[in-house]
Amino acid sequence: MIRLLHRWLALLATMLLSTIAVSGVALSVFPTMEAFITPSAQQITVAQLAARVRGAEPSVEQIRRAPSGRITAYYFEGDQPASAVIDPGSGKPVSPADTSAVERWLINFHRALFLGDQGRIITAVGAAIMLLMSISGLFLLVRRAGGWRFLLRPIKGQGKGRLHSVVARVTLPGLVFSSLTALWMAAATFGLLPEGAGAQAFPATVSGETGIALDAIPTLQATLVDDLRSLNFPSVNDATDVFTLKTATGEGYLDQGTGALLGWRATSWIDQASYLITMLHTGRGMAWLGLILGFCAFGVPFLGWTGIAIWLSRRSPSRGHGKAVSAPPSAADTIVLVASESGTTRGFAATLQSALTSSGLRVHVGAMTGFDVARWPKAKRVILLAATYGDGSAPASAQGFLEQLKSVLARPDLSLAVLGFGDRSFAHFCGFAARIAEIAKTNGWTELLPFDTIDRQSPQDFSRWGRNLAKALDLDFELNHQPVAPKTWPLNLVSRRDYGANVQAMTVILRFALPKTSLWQRLSGQGFAPFEAGDLIGIVPRGSDLPRFYSLASGSKDGFLEICVRKHAGGLCSGQLTALEPGDAVTGFVRHNPAFRPVKTRKPVILIGAGTGIGPLAGFARANASRQPMHLYFGARHPGSDALYAEELSHWTQDGRLASVTMAYSRVQTPAYVQDSLRKDAPKLCSLIKAGGQVLVCGGTDMAAGVAAALTDILAGDGIHLSTLKAQGRYAEDVY
Template sequence: MMRRLHRWPGLLAAAFLIMLAVSGAILSVFPAAERIASPAAVQGQTVAELAALVLDQHPGAEQIRRSPSGKITVWWFDGGTPGAAVIDPATGQDVASADKSVIRQWLTAFHRSLLLDDAGRMTMAAAAFAMLCLALSGSLLVARRVGGWRKWFSRLRGPLAGRLHTELARLAVVGLGISAITALWMAAATFDLLPVDEANPAFPATVSGQTGVMPSAIPALQETPVADLRELAFPAADDASDVYTLTTSQGTGYLDQGTGALLVWATPGPWARAYEWVYLLHTGEGAALWGLALGLMVLATPALAITGAILWAQGRRGRPRLRGMVAAARAETVILVGSEGGSTWGFAATLARALQAAGQAVHMAPLSSFSPADYIAARRILVLTATWGDGAAPSSAKGGLERLAAARPLADVPLAVLGFGDSSFPDFCGFAVAFEAAARDRGWNLLLPGERIDRQSPQEFARWGRALGQALGLPLELNHQPDTPPVTSLTLISRRNYGEAVQAPAAILRFAVPKAGLWRRLTGRGFGRFRAGDLLGILPQGAAVPRFYSLASCHRDGFVEIAVRKHPGGLCSGQLMALQPGQSVQAFLRPNPAFQPDRGTTPLILIGAGTGIGPLAGFIRAEGGRRPVHLWFGARHPDADLLFGEDLERWSDEGRLTGLRTAFSRSGPRQHVQDALRGDALALRALIARGARIMVCGGRDMARGVQGALNEILAPMDLTLVTLKSEGRYVEDTY
């Protein structure tokens, strides 16, 4: 709900918000420029002294007005001809024209009403309301993403567009909220929707009827500093019944032009005072530095609109369209999907189309939107979900477990859970298992026992579909054909071979970066932008399911590089190991935001074994000596499969790599990387005490060994890996 409240006002009002923000940001410069250009009043100068100087220069003066920026303007008549100028309060002499620039007038009218009078004002008020909704909902979403209000400025991880969107939001949200609230207040005042209690005293019933007292002799003007002046209006010539009108920051009063006596005085009420503060906060007039700061914050709106649209598009790219889908409230079958890379959406779409063909009204949505109260016509809920990492929720299922825990079970609506994963991982379909267990504990009826699909098997999915059909009394044949992702041809330009001597062939393969158009380079789509640690999907010949390899390079390196080891019977690894320079493979990129170094300067501890060195080498290359980087690396033999050995030596000499510790299982003391960690426990504790972040890449067995060693090392510090994980200081990428 909160995401929808944030998304749709932004998408629908984006153009108006950008116009509102850009014009407002430009207007914020004018008060500061006016403040700099306007001559300053003399310290301690009174209105009486200022009026005397003005009358010396312009005997026919009718009005003196001081703007919040300090600019003093005089209007006069000279022989029946009107005139106006900005004056120097020290001399009373004219220094500039009183007319506002044409650009400023046009921008002000555009900002307030799009040059469309009342219709434009209402449109811009609606845009301001949308901005307020975005500021409030965005604040809640940022707090949810970083783990609470206390962690508002904590470090972010994830794709560039998401990080940039959140960074800008948490820096600018205060300004955006204030700008929106004050704009709505001023719009309400324009349409007379707010009470008015300005200081408008009634004209005095009696005056002396005398004339001739000079402003310099009037006590009220002698007691009023120029800094408090808003406006001084002179009495009309030859009209003994007229008066001086003085307006200050404290109120408005009438002064007798014959005696100088204060006849009437009125102070503004709370609504008028509030409007003055609202006007100052919105325009910056009277607080130039605040105006500039607000303008900078509001100027984030175009960037927020662009990054928000990119995030929305990215979220929809992996989600197939389902023709004939009904709203959640009308659906007989609700299908909820937890997916990280998009493949589970494809299975869900196959299921949805089969149910539609059987006459069912179907609604398909991300598991993160789980809301049983909305499923008023539902007869069943089907959850299809993958698992991210070590049992975590995939991106489209974030918050699903929490929503399940908070929701009341639907008594007559059973639920079924189907997990997707890889049985080579110990926590096979861990999130699906956890979701089903939580549903059972909450009292949900289960339509089918939980099932798990191994490696996206269409055959296993078809068997589950037949079981589902029997439970529903419907003929269901789920013939799923995985969508082949859009692939690009990568040409191998060089290779370095390792491991033959220890019967474990491996290679570092370097491919040319395919040409990308301007749009792909700007948006980072395809091979327009990639980072070490992202995943390269290789579609081997004769297979429909890709294999993934962690990148050892980023787009700035000018090549695409991976480390590969040949696995017995491995289709993809066999084809890659047989590849020669000049030959090509079909590949695509998948971001891997959960496995990226942070942007801090604290030490970085990299731990890997075998081809797990790939992304770690890419991180060392990319860091460029910006922070201390320490690598613990395990291999079989230093002369056979020390992948990136020459590079590691060079990076150490260049200062990119601060510390290097290797462990070889078939040479020397014969130890694994976890043994090397135990031997360096003191050094590791010192680095961790300095705030080091730990990144581990390699096989699952190696990762378990590393976890055990690190927990032993952390114990004397009263720390655990669970603590480091919760702080974002320990991440794994294992296979």
């Protein structure tokens, strides 16, 4: 429902909101220009200011102070009215006060589209739509992130969808603020706000005297220029007229003969709020805020363009695996929910949706965190497609789902099937999906199909499972999944460093230049994806369509892409990579891995790796400009052949990027493995973890298992369990 509301509001109002927003962007520049040329008031009183202005311009009728601090005087030149910006120090005019034709044009267009009151109503409706879109967009961002606590984490995905989410998250606060203040101003314009006490009544009696010196009027002496709104002078030769003073706190009348205060009305909270809101919305008096709001407004046409492009791509039958339109959850008879780390499992869901829809079923596809039987009154079956991340963990988008599923009672008329996606070379193959199936069985869910798995995104495995599903549903369809190959980029090798050749364990550190992308590609989200250390690079070797993934030892900000590769016997990709020479190229693409990176706090981080697992850990240290306490434990064969990043580790220790480095070598006179170093440092590790420390482990599965066993023993005495650390996001593995 939220997505539907967001989509149709965007389709209906994108052009209106874009034109209003662009004019707002242009207007946001003027307060900054005004702030640079406005003379300072220098903390003088209104009495001093009025005396100086009258001395320079005896015919002055009014002095106004704008929120920006600009002082404007209105007077006569001969018999013609004139106005000028005043220097408070001298009271003399310094520049014309007229608004430029360009600014006047922009104001009229921005406020009313040149349509008078009808235009003001249209722009107010636009502001209301912007508010609704901002709120619905916020909920969609939360849903995409997997919950409120993950909202500020790096956004996964790529292309226009990721770019849309990134720009939305940055500009949302400003758009909400602009739309709220615009609605208030519209309500004030049309008299929809509660009225105050009304204007102060003109005094019934005055002294009839004239000529008091301005600097002798007590009220003007007690009022600073910073509090002034306006001061009206009495008409010449009219002894019944008075001074009219408006300040931040109220307005009243002053006798022009005695200076006495003849009446005063305090400003209502409505008036004060309206003044403040107008100042905030326009940036007058807060030029920096005007620029920020202008920057946020610039996101409106950009979000409109990317949003419509995403909508069109989802509707196109030639894209997205022939994806059919998802039925509303309230009308669907089949619910397909997906948990995916990189997005590939969503492609399988699209293929399944298309086949089931073509067979006459009404299918709703959504995220696994949207598991809510109350929203599915007509559903007969639920199919869960669950990818597994790392060591049997849930993808970041499905954190907390297992606990959610445990609390849901089985519905007798609703059957359930669980299909796991993973890599059989990992010890905990499809572990997350297996736990879902176990909980569903324990809770008494009716089984639509037995729990099954897909190895390495195999279309053959998926087709086999699809035949079983067609048989269970008594339908005739085939799941012919055609994976959409990710866009790859040429990666040119800049340098290589070789290790391990003398012990027949060739390992290389390869540094590639970043692909060149145009400005348009970067702005439209079609450029090479930005990345951080710990993300993955997918390399497509010659002679294969299946990419191999390597952990990145650098981030985009480093200006290069770096990986560590060990040559494996018979390894197609590792063989090609280790044979590269500077100037050679391979093709690859970035896959984000946000669950494996240090949390940016001042709490300690324990980095544990062996062999090429040093890659992302070195990248974390390289990026540690804030000197967060990082303690590295690294295992290798021999210091003479396998001391990867030895020079950098020494330098990073000296400059504070690494708090400590502990090495363990297994092919020396006194052999040791990294888990031995951990046991030796048990008291230190306990202290670091009790202080809120995070543990990141990278390397082979055997090493990771040994590390987990060692840490389990080390922490047992303090009642700390690895499962607890994992649940808190303080223990993560990147294993292979």
